[in-house]
Amino acid sequence: MINVRLEPHASGRSQAVATKRLAAGSLIVSCDALTTVLLPQEKGQRCDACHTRSPGLRKCSGCAAYFYCSTQCQNLQWQAHHKRICKRFNKYTSSIGFQALAPHEKLDALLLSHLVAQLDGTDPVNDPLNSITSLLPGPSNLPVPPVAYASPRISIAEVKDWYAKFGNNNFVIHSHLTTFGHGIFPLASRLFNHSCLPNAAAKYILSPSNPPKMEVVALRDISPEEEICLTYLDPALLQTRQQIFQLTYGFECRCTSCLFFEKVGPIPNPPTDRDGLSAQLLQFMKATPHDGMSLGSAPFPSDLLPIFHESYIAEVAETFRNASHDGPYTVALSSGKTLLELYRLIYPPNYPQIGMHLLELAKTSWNRIVSENMDASAERAVKAECRTYLNEAKGILQILGPEGDEDGPLVEIKTLESVLEEP
Numbered sequence: 001m002i003n004v005r006l007e008p009h010a011s012g013r014s015q016a017v018a019t020k021r022l023a024a025g026s027l028i029v030s031c032d033a034l035t036t037v038l039l040p041q042e043k044g045q046r047c048d049a050c051h052t053r054s055p056g057l058r059k060c061s062g063c064a065a066y067f068y069c070s071t072q073c074q075n076l077q078w079q080a081h082h083k084r085i086c087k088r089f090n091k092y093t094s095s096i097g098f099q100a101l102a103p104h105e106k107l108d109a110l111l112l113s114h115l116v117a118q119l120d121g122t123d124p125v126n127d128p129l130n131s132i133t134s135l136l137p138g139p140s141n142l143p144v145p146p147v148a149y150a151s152p153r154i155s156i157a158e159v160k161d162w163y164a165k166f167g168n169n170n171f172v173i174h175s176h177l178t179t180f181g182h183g184i185f186p187l188a189s190r191l192f193n194h195s196c197l198p199n200a201a202a203k204y205i206l207s208p209s210n211p212p213k214m215e216v217v218a219l220r221d222i223s224p225e226e227e228i229c230l231t232y233l234d235p236a237l238l239q240t241r242q243q244i245f246q247l248t249y250g251f252e253c254r255c256t257s258c259l260f261f262e263k264v265g266p267i268p269n270p271p272t273d274r275d276g277l278s279a280q281l282l283q284f285m286k287a288t289p290h291d292g293m294s295l296g297s298a299p300f301p302s303d304l305l306p307i308f309h310e311s312y313i314a315e316v317a318e319t320f321r322n323a324s325h326d327g328p329y330t331v332a333l334s335s336g337k338t339l340l341e342l343y344r345l346i347y348p349p350n351y352p353q354i355g356m357h358l359l360e361l362a363k364t365s366w367n368r369i370v371s372e373n374m375d376a377s378a379e380r381a382v383k384a385e386c387r388t389y390l391n392e393a394k395g396i397l398q399i400l401g402p403e404g405d406e407d408g409p410l411v412e413i414k415t416l417e418s419v420l421e422e423p
């Protein structure tokens with residue numbers, strides 16, 4: 001690890017600090033998966049070993065429940081854990097104990113089954129910075145779910161200890177920010193604390209015949225000795241996030257965003273005049289542009305505080321989602337602009353969610369051009385707006401770079417750029 005060093009942390013054991021200046025977009029560290037699991041809806045769509053999407057996956061002939069894109073992937077997973085699970089798998093998943101679990105518990109139970117089968121006969125602490133045993137346990141003491149595999153070499157206490165790490169350390173694995181699986185990446189867990197204003201983000205690298213990898217990338221320039229943080233959940237969960245940190249991770253977030261919300265107190269309910277509130281937000285951001293980092297550095301108008309109500313953010317996002325594909329485009333673009341300013345206020349600069357939303361705004365502008373009858377000057381204006389969104393989206397999304405599946409936002413940006421150039 002040439003880019004980070006562990007230092008003691010006041011309340012969270014340790015923290016990763018940069019050993020040198022890291023420019024925005026640079027790779028901080030690359031982390032191997034200890035084990036992963038696909039979401040149920042991705043089964044049969046993605047290879048169970050490398051997680052690439054492939055149309056011609058072959059079923060495991062033993063259990064018919066695992067799918068592979070190549071013999072190499074099948075061998076990889078067979079050696080890792082499947083040889084110990086295959087024969088018992090269907091009996092296990094149809095057992096009352098497994099069936100009684102909630103969907104997220106089933107996923108944990110499968111991940112734990114992979115882990116137990118994988119670690120049987122190995123030294124779970126072979127690398128002190130990259131092992132399940134080195135991770136901090138979460139605050140909750142949940143009963144261990146049934147697992148597909150047991151071994152006389154692994155004690156119940158060990159399995160309990162590994163499971164206690166799950167809530168605190170598991171990552172969602174995504175492609176272009178859409179989750180398709182869960183995984184344990186011990187090195188990333190060991191290194192990175194949470195901030196609601198993270199200076200780094202995790203992305204996933206998929207390649208046929210290789211287990212997925214996590215890459216942690218700098219979202220902005222990071223100074224030497226600065227702590228490097230990821231975000232453990234969507235920071236837009238403004239009213240609930242502190243509770244989730246306490247219950248799931250056992251800490252209180254003291255980032256500048258959380259301190260700002262602690263200072264302002266309970267967020268007032270949004271008024272019935274949502275359009276008026278939105279207009280006020282756009283006016284405020286035009287006059288005094290803010291981002292998540294600058295929130296709290298100057299007084300914030302109290303009559304604007306309802307914009308931070310989760311119900312208002314959800315409502316604006318839904319209005320945009322419902323209208324962005326098929327219209328009405330004026331509704332889509334006005335709710336989309338409000339959502340953009342909300343994201344700018346909540347997230348740190350270059351946060352991928354902002355880039356993805358800017359791309360959605362550019363696509364919505366394009367949909368408007370092709371489906372509405374407008375005169376040449378109106379079309380020029382909408383095209384200019386579309387280009388502005390697209391350029392900003394590109395600037396942000398290039399920092400994270402490509403992740404997951406081969407298609408994706410950077411490819412979509414290229415396509416939209418070329419159609420915009422057509423006369």
Ligand SMILES: C[S@@+](CC[C@H](N)C(=O)[O-])C[C@H]1O[C@@H](n2cnc3c(N)ncnc32)[C@H](O)[C@@H]1O
Pocket residue numbers: 009011012013014015134135136137138168169188189190191192193194195249250251252253254
């Ligand atoms: C995935 S681990 C992060 C690495 C951890 N600091 C370590 O030493 O292994 C998650 C745990 O780190 C601590 N932590 C993470 N972010 C924190 C924060 N912002 N403030 C205090 N503790 C934090 C909490 O104990 C949390 O349960």
